[in-house]
Amino acid sequence: MNKRALVLFSGGQDSATCLAWALERYELVETVGFDYGQKHRVELDCREALRGAMADPKWGWSGQLGDDHMVNMQALGAISDTALTADKAIEFNAKGLPNTFVPGRNLLFFQFAAAIAYRRGLEVLVGGMCETDYSGYPDCRDNTLKALQVAMSLGLDAPMVVETPLMWLSKAQTWALAAELGGADLLDVIRRDTHTCYAGDRTHWHDWGFGCGACPACELRAQGYRAYEENLA
Amino acid sequence: MNKRALVLFSGGQDSATCLAWALERYELVETVGFDYGQKHRVELDCREALRGAMADPKWGWSGQLGDDHMVNMQALGAISDTALTADKAIEFNAKGLPNTFVPGRNLLFFQFAAAIAYRRGLEVLVGGMCETDYSGYPDCRDNTLKALQVAMSLGLDAPMVVETPLMWLSKAQTWALAAELGGADLLDVIRRDTHTCYAGDRTHWHDWGFGCGACPACELRAQGYRAYEENLA
Numbered sequence: 001m002n003k004r005a006l007v008l009f010s011g012g013q014d015s016a017t018c019l020a021w022a023l024e025r026y027e028l029v030e031t032v033g034f035d036y037g038q039k040h041r042v043e044l045d046c047r048e049a050l051r052g053a054m055a056d057p058k059w060g061w062s063g064q065l066g067d068d069h070m071v072n073m074q075a076l077g078a079i080s081d082t083a084l085t086a087d088k089a090i091e092f093n094a095k096g097l098p099n100t101f102v103p104g105r106n107l108l109f110f111q112f113a114a115a116i117a118y119r120r121g122l123e124v125l126v127g128g129m130c131e132t133d134y135s136g137y138p139d140c141r142d143n144t145l146k147a148l149q150v151a152m153s154l155g156l157d158a159p160m161v162v163e164t165p166l167m168w169l170s171k172a173q174t175w176a177l178a179a180e181l182g183g184a185d186l187l188d189v190i191r192r193d194t195h196t197c198y199a200g201d202r203t204h205w206h207d208w209g210f211g212c213g214a215c216p217a218c219e220l221r222a223q224g225y226r227a228y229e230e231n232l233a
Numbered sequence: 234m235n236k237r238a239l240v241l242f243s244g245g246q247d248s249a250t251c252l253a254w255a256l257e258r259y260e261l262v263e264t265v266g267f268d269y270g271q272k273h274r275v276e277l278d279c280r281e282a283l284r285g286a287m288a289d290p291k292w293g294w295s296g297q298l299g300d301d302h303m304v305n306m307q308a309l310g311a312i313s314d315t316a317l318t319a320d321k322a323i324e325f326n327a328k329g330l331p332n333t334f335v336p337g338r339n340l341l342f343f344q345f346a347a348a349i350a351y352r353r354g355l356e357v358l359v360g361g362m363c364e365t366d367y368s369g370y371p372d373c374r375d376n377t378l379k380a381l382q383v384a385m386s387l388g389l390d391a392p393m394v395v396e397t398p399l400m401w402l403s404k405a406q407t408w409a410l411a412a413e414l415g416g417a418d419l420l421d422v423i424r425r426d427t428h429t430c431y432a433g434d435r436t437h438w439h440d441w442g443f444g445c446g447a448c449p450a451c452e453l454r455a456q457g458y459r460a461y462e463e464n465l466a
Contacts, residue, residue: 067316069311069315070311071308071311071312072307072308072311073308074305074307074308075304075305075306075307075308075345078302078303078304078305079304079345079348079349079352082302082349082352082353083300083352083353084352084353085352085353085354087354088351088352088353088354102348103347103348103351103352103388103389104344104347104348104351104385104388104389105348106388107344107347107384107385107388108341108344108345108348111337111340111341111344112308112312112341114336114337115312115335115336115337115338115341116312116315118321118336118337119312119315119316119317119318119321119336120315120316120317120318120321121318121320121321138387138388138389138390139388139389141387141388143387144384144387144388147380147383147384147387148384148388150380150383150384151340151377151380151381151383151384152337152340154371154374154376154377154380155336155337155339155340155371155372155374155377155381156336156337156371156372157371
């Protein structure tokens, strides 16, 4: 497709799959990452390995991998520190949100991405948001992101399309999408070079990748991979 | 009105008038400023003087002035530094935009404000955007901000109303609105404690305030004030 895209690229499984998806269909694909003092920088460190692997001409994708951009999101720290009112503290607690939660964070990420995309002549933003996993995060919902596309396109006075190829996929289907885009070799790249584990564990190897194997993120990733393999059998 | 608001408050004439407007109609009003390394910090320095003056009970406004928030927007610097493509450099030049321009900047400000407002239990965002003055900035347009309200409210899963009381006013009408809200005393506060001048001049006094009197911002402010006075005569 004769378009240029910017992928919101964290170095996790979802955004890595989105990067492959974008390289397969657009003529030029750049990436953007957000550094907001994550506990585990391993996910950000995975980004370079993934970009290197995805740039390999062996995949036969039409798209060229372009520049990488990094946005320092220290400002999120100030928002996290803003005192919650008593009512909101009760609400956050009831919803299981940490009191450092920044509501609408994904809208901010997209908006920064849109500013970069505009300056770089890119017309499509690609994000790995998914309704199946993130039902608790209204800023990942399809309705939200479609409304945001309208607001951003009006605010830039230029079309800025938001694509979320994983929106309706299960985790097993996301593994299947990677296999469809690059076969067993791409599955290997995504298993090895993407990071999910909350504990930041990059030493214990499982068939679905590195991780502690016990945290909720590892469990979700393992379950998805298991379900993908069972569908194949 | 039984609502609570957050005013995007730069310390300029427009946002100061918005603060008075909000204090007159909401029960609690907080303020937020964005520090993005402005050339002239005088506008930010004006904020405290204005907040002090506006908190005076003599105005008889129903609203209580609450906390002030400041967001460090260093990340905008990184966006400003993102290399423009050759096409975009030509476009920016043709539109008279500096090559450091961050497209959609006002949407970013509103989204940061929305995150703070949600945490503080505030349901209304007030901004001094105006179609008359900023026709070149599509992120100040009424359609853009109404679409943004929808995106933000969906992304927060809670109503977040965007109010822009100056949207259709001329500069003369903005002076008249201040007079309506607080008479000659409020006009004096806004003339004295708000800043507009691009040169950062706070030494030369004119009937419309401090400023160099020669830059485009001073000219616009002076013209508006003149037109306001002529309408009175």
